[in-house]
Amino acid sequence: MPKPGKRTAELMKQFSRDTYYPLNEAIALAKQMATAKFDETIEIHFRLGIDPRHSDQQVRSTVLLPHGLGKTVRVLVFAQGEDARIAQEAGADIIADDAIVAKIQTEGWMDFDAAIAVPSMMATVGKLGRILGPRGLMPNPKAGTVVPPNDLPRAINELKAGRLEFRNDKTGNLHMPVGKASFDMDRLLENTKAVMDAVTANKPTGVKGIYIRRVVVCSTMSPGVRVAL
DSSP states (O other): OOOOOHHHHHHGGGSOTTOOBOHHHHHHHHHHTOOSSSOOEEEEEEEEOOOTTSGGGOOEEEEEOTTOOSSOOOEEEEOOHHHHHHHHHTTOSEEOOHHHHHHHHHHOOOOOSEEEEOGGGHHHHHTTHHHHGGGTOSOOGGGTOBOOGGGHHHHHHHHHHTEEEEEOOTTSEEEEEEEETTSOHHHHHHHHHHHHHHHHHTOOTTOOSOSEEEEEEEETTSOOEEBOO
């Protein structure tokens, strides 16, 4: 294991790596260690008892964070005609017309944080899968980002308010932001509890044994603090 840098070594003196802390204490420690010159993100990481090779053990859903993520979310909507008008009136930042689709396809342009599509546009959106997919920006019905036109206002508002999509990685783990270090403790706790509730509620049917094996919280630049489940 590589030796930690001087800053990390100093931060690690503030807590025990072998102790499992109550959630509020773990978040307080992560917040306390967020001493970088920018507003660090507070993150939560789950080690799950799933086998990601099996389709019945995938963890994928969304959660609406009560206090958002502390950033402006730029929402792009794939829609045309009347659907585009509905999206624009609902607060969409970008309407993906032919020019925007071509820009994504030829230049890899992705100056947005979330994407929504109406079903009639999925044939067009499907051509962009190799570009949008790896960035987590591909509209998907399971993630609530492929919606009928009359549902566009709700979907756009939820994304801007802090709806977060989560999905396990290839190693069976989950990594999610829960807010900024500048948030007060109440907001961070409520966001974190919403995430934990959502992950718990989405336990796959194929999982045998312990589902959530370990939870760690940290800031962008700090070591992880173990959470007592």
